[in-house]
Amino acid sequence: MPGMADPVAVVVRVNDCITVGDVDELTGLMTFDHVFIDTVGHAVHGRDECRRAWQRFFDAFPGYRNVFTSLTATGPFVTMTGFSECSVVELAGPALWAATVRADRVAGWQVYLDTPANREALALPRDDQPSAP
Secondary structure (H helix, E strand, O other), X not given: OOOOOOHHHHHHHXXXXXXXXXXXXXXXXXXXXXXEEOOOOOEEEOHHHHHHHHHHHHHHOOOOEEEEEEEEXXXXXXXXXXXXXXXXXXXXXXXXXXXXXXXXXXXXXXXXXXXXXHHHHOOOOOOOOOOOO
């Protein structure tokens, strides 16, 4: 039944798609009005535009992946801490994410730099900052 999936489980499925570069499955987990926002605040609106953006990203950065060290759900809002792994240094290292799940799909996905201010804004503890390998 739509709306019944655990938001954390949906977020984990999305991240699994990012890890293997599966743009088809990833797109299927997005709402039609999905919004992706990167660390500098650039937003991509709509599932079709996000699909194209993810395909370009996967083509440019094969092997990119996010490693979550914690996931916390407050209703449909999920925050994640962890780090990204990528051969491009600027895309690797500690990061924060937030997602909003609606009807078993992700309506929003935002990536944040792991800073004390962003942790405070996301109501995340300051003492669990991971160190990337």
